[in-house]
Amino acid sequence: MSVTEPTSRSETGVGPMFDAEEESLARKQRVEAVAKWLLPIAVLSLAIWYWDRLVVWNDIPHYILPGPGRVMQTLIQDWGTLSQSLLVTLQITLMALAVAIIGGVGLAVLFAQSRLAEMSFSPFAVILQVTPIVAIAPLIFIYIESRMVGLLLCAWIVAFFPILANTTLGLKSADHNLRDLMLIYKANRWQRLRYLQLPSALPYFLGGLRIAGGLALIGAVVAEYVAGTGGIGSGLAFRILEAGYRLNIPRMFAALLLIALTGVIIFAITTAISHFALRKWHESALKRE
Amino acid sequence: MTAHDRIIPPLHQRKPVLSMQAVDKTFNGGVVALRRMSLTVNEGDFISLLGPSGCGKSTALRLIAGLMRPTVGRITWEGGRGTDDLGVVFQEPTLMPWSTVAKNVWLPFRLRGKSFATVRDRIEEVLALVGLDKFANSYPRELSGGMKMRVSIARALVTNPRLILMDEPFAALDEITRQKLNDDLLNLKARTGATVIFVTHSVFESVFLSDRILVMAARPGRVIREIAVDAPYPRGIAWRTSPDYARIARETSDTLMSTLAPGESH
Incomplete structure (x- = not known):
């Protein structure tokens, strides 16, 4: 037993330390665990503080560059209008993402089932993907009367491709021996999809989802810029445009801050979903010992 | 030997399960992977396909599994092939x-539309048979290479198939694990009476495990000789170290060497 003891202790990380080397290793691990959180927060705080000082030291007027305090103040003051706009942008983003998931996964499954379908439709998907959304959007707003549907369509076009491309790749990369096994046990098409291809594609799909979440927000914001002033029910991009015309720079910053925060939250949520869906089995979510 | 062991009749008294009649397999590029292979597999046989790489042993297995069709010749199952007749270990x-x-072991049943609850007992039984009853709820990544192979064997056994195909199942394992699994495989075979076709490139493995060895040669892939290993089961360390074992291993090895072109032998 004395031979196996040291390994079992170093694996669990508990027990008394005998060695200076072991001790320094443990200290290093503790420091790293704290630094993982502390470091980004400290650097971000420092950057904000420097931004504030820059404004104060150089006496920059707020209509050129507002300080962080002023931006926060505006955010609170204008919360009524800004929160309404945030809801609109968020609604378009989430709806576009939902439709992108349904469309992307649906098309990917269709492609995996039928080579002919893939050959026929994948050029359309690529054309939609490579054409900049700002170039298509004006046409969409000419042909589609409902502003909401137009925005949704723009955001969808941007968001659906990573889901389609990743899921298609995932469906095709099922283990070939498992495929043979499915053949030997005479699994039908639906069983093969459900028990083999879809689980194999899950990590790929989730990777696509993380990209698509951010892109849906970008699509929604860009489309709103193109759509221009729309009166009631306008999103954050419209607020930025409007504030720009009025030289209300602090509000531009406040709206920008909200967009950035939304993006970060969407990324965090999709990352969390990915982690929880894969933590039991996939390499990407496992901690190595 | 335990009371549960199935009695397997001597070689010449067994009922046929499957037969290959003059089977050829030629691939698209005109490469002859297998030439005129004939084989009758009988109930309770433990057949090894032994040969160097490129001798068509894996091709033969894929043909029997129905993953490919023969170019010429036919493969017939006695009484037709039922859905649960075949188990495979890669x-x-x-x-x-x-x-x-x-859940992995459940797969063959799941594909027949049987719910987990109805076959739970059978799954537990077969996991106990391979010594993994305590790991039913583990994920494959938590197991060692040898244990993963045992799960794979349990999955092949779970439907009580008439024939089990094993394609060099232990080739990637270390020698110690491999010997242990060989012993366990023979115990399993004694208890289930399974019929096995086992592909290997190890002379010693084939002589230890099987009662029929088909020695194969490459370019073109073909069977050159069948060697009967007439030692009774159960076999263990006594068989591994017996003079008969050494003699048959020598004979098999010589046959194998004679198939290699002069430039290839050492």
Whole structure:
């Protein structure tokens, strides 16, 4: 037993330390665990503080560059209008993402089932993907009367491709021996999809989802810029445009801050979903010992 | 030997399960992977396909599994092939990483539309048979290479198939694990009476395990000789160290060497 003891202790990380080397290793691990959180927060705080000082030291007027305090103040003051706009942008983003998931996964499954379908439709998907959304959007707003549907369509076009491309790749990369096994046990098409291809594609799909979440927000914001002033029910991009015309720079910053925060939250949520869906089995979510 | 062991009749008294009649397999490029292979597999046989790489042993297995069709000749199952008649163990464990051990073993039943609850007892039984009853709820990544292979064997056994195909299942394992699994495989065979076709490139493995060895040669892939190993089961360390074992291993090895072109032998 004395031979196996040291390994079992170093694996669990508990027990008394005998060695200076072991001790320094443990200290290093503790420091790293704290630094993982502390470091980004400290650097971000420092950057904000420097931004504030820059404004104060150089006496920059707020209509050129507002300080962080002023931006926060505006955010609170204008919360009524800004929160309404945030809801609109968020609604378009989430709806576009939902439709992108349904469309992307649906098309990917269709492609995996039928080579002919893939050959026929994948050029359309690529054309939609490579054409900049700002170039298509004006046409969409000419042909589609409902502003909401137009925005949704723009955001969808941007968001659906990573889901389609990743899921298609995932469906095709099922283990070939498992495929043979499915053949030997005479699994039908639906069983093969459900028990083999879809689980194999899950990590790929989730990777696509993380990209698509951010892109849906970008699509929604860009489309709103193109759509221009729309009166009631306008999103954050419209607020930025409007504030720009009025030289209300602090509000531009406040709206920008909200967009950035939304993006970060969407990324965090999709990352969390990915982690929880894969933590039991996939390499990407496992901690190595 | 335990009281549960099935009695397997001597070689010449067994009922046929499957037969290959003059089977040829030529690939698209005109490469002859297998030439005129004939084989009758009988109930309770443990057949080894032994040969160098490129001798068509894996091709023969894929043909029997129905993953390919013969170019010429036919493969017939006695009384037709039923859905649960075949179990396969590949060189890799080939487990679904997203499912637990028990759910992996459930797969053949699941594809027949049987719910987990109705076959739970059978799954537990077969996991106990391979010594993994305590790992039913583990994920494959938590197991060692040898344990993963045991899960794969349990999955092949779970439907009580008439024939089990094993394609170099232990080739990637270390020598110690491999010997242990060889012993366990023979115990399993004694208890289930399974019929096995086992592909290997190890002379010693084939002589230890099987009662029929088909020695194969490459370019073109073909069977050159069948060697009967007439030692009774159960076999263990006594068989591994017996003079008969050494003699048959020598004979098999010589046959194998004679198939290699002069430039290839050492």
